[in-house]
Amino acid sequence: MSKSPEELHPIKAFGWAARDSSGVLSPFKFSRRDTGDEDVKFKVLFCGICHSDLHSIKNEWGFSRYPLVPGHEIVGVVINVGCKVKRFKVGDKVGVGCMIGACHSCENCKNDLENYCPKLIFTYNATYYDHTRTYGGYSDVMVASERYVVLMPENLPLDAAAPLLCAGITVYSPMKYYGLCHPNLHLGVVGLGGLGHMAVKFGKAFGMKVTVISTSPTKEKEAIEHLGADSFLISRNPDQMQAAINTLDGIIDTVSAVHPLLPLIGLLKSHGKLIVIGVPEKPLELPVFPLLMGRKLAAGSFIGGMKETQEMIDFAGKHNITADVEIIPMDYVNTAMERLAKADVKFRFVIDIAKNLDYCLASKQSCLS
Structure with a gap:
């Protein structure tokens, strides 16, 4: 017997989503899968805003599905790991970029080029192995396979390092x-x-x-x-x-x-x-x-494979490379999108996810309904 959506995704999550091609983002309750044997679960602290997020929420490429939770420059702190996870532990600073799955058997995957896999699974607006929707990092919690998680350098501030992932x-x-x-x-x-x-x-x-x-x-x-x-x-x-x-x-x-x-x-x-x-x-x-x-x-060229992404992150840590960012609260995101469309940002918006969403919960506002 196949599992229900509630059984597949028991972890309650909340974030902001677009409901239609107007691209307007608003609070959204949803759920994520439980931490599997090879999964890493982390609390999202920051998420960068990429220009592709703007294209996606407005369906400018023609394949957006709603509701759509954007975000693929996601960083945070590990709160749980599966029993077979070897590279990460609770408390590690980690990140997830543009992809969370691939076939792992094609020539590209065998050569650490998952980004060119014909069955590449994007972090949001895609269909996962279990046929459920993928949701991005404009949310409080993330669960991803260990293979698609990178370890962030200790010397880099997470807010300014988030855009490195895309x-x-x-x-x-x-x-x-x-x-x-x-x-x-x-x-x-x-x-x-x-x-x-x-x-x-x-x-x-x-x-x-x-x-x-x-x-x-x-x-x-x-x-x-x-x-x-x-x-x-x-x-x-x-x-x-x-x-x-x-x-x-x-x-x-x-x-x-x-x-x-x-x-x-x-x-x-x-x-x-x-x-x-x-x-x-x-x-x-x-x-x-x-x-x-x-x-x-x-x-x-299109992003990079996971091995190269970790190499890039390590290189950035060695040379102290971060993005120039403007930190914004979650409820400023629609204004940020309008500014991004006008190129009015220097050089990357990054959402302070944890601060804003935690405030919503603490103050018991209706913003998550």
Whole structure:
């Protein structure tokens, strides 16, 4: 006899969810599965807001299912572990990123690339092995398989480290895979948002020369004086762009809006690499001729496998790399989404989950009904 939803998910949980494509988030009661033999259960303390959360709650990619609890930059403290868990114990600081499951038998999974598994299970808005809905980190508690949990460095503050679980690995993985991680190489970073500022930080930690490329002149001071970039290009300034032709070994393009690739390809040296990690809502136009003339590469990348994610977290701990964040209460999240849509954030919103939700419970407000 099959188990009922209540039997499959006996752990009471609460958070904030979108109910329809308006994207408005509001308090939501739900449940999670009990801690299995190989599971880690942790109290969520902080959760970053990714631009993909905004796309998802508004169904801008066309496959959202409601109610939808977003959040895949989730950090907290372990409160229970299964009897077969080996890597974690109660009290550990841990995190969960964009995925919580895969087939574990395909070539990608066997090579620690679960992120490219055809049966990848996302942390939210997906269907788990038991055919139940997955809910993300805008909630008080998380349960995940040990395989998809990372140990957070003790020296990094959890609030500022949370965005590493998406923004951090999204830039780190292509930089490592495409060899854009060696001293004295010249890296271009297009866009100075949540992804872009992380690319600058990792690039400098790798010992690279970093040039930020942006449409906004107001970001130059931030890029150079605060983040340590070596130079700044205004992409709409033809003189600046012309002067920088054939100077970059590689480019990490983080922009999620439609934009021309031709000027960026022109900045690359021969054999240079343009890596696109932003997700525009419409297809980009890729000019082939300039690729041919310099044997240049245009490629993409999507987060990273769990082994590499832990490697990235450890590297960040060693080099004291965190995101620049604005901490917000849970009940500010709808305003934060409006600001995110206008790029009015420097550089990542992070929700103080525990503080706000605990307050709701302590004050016996009706916000969870």
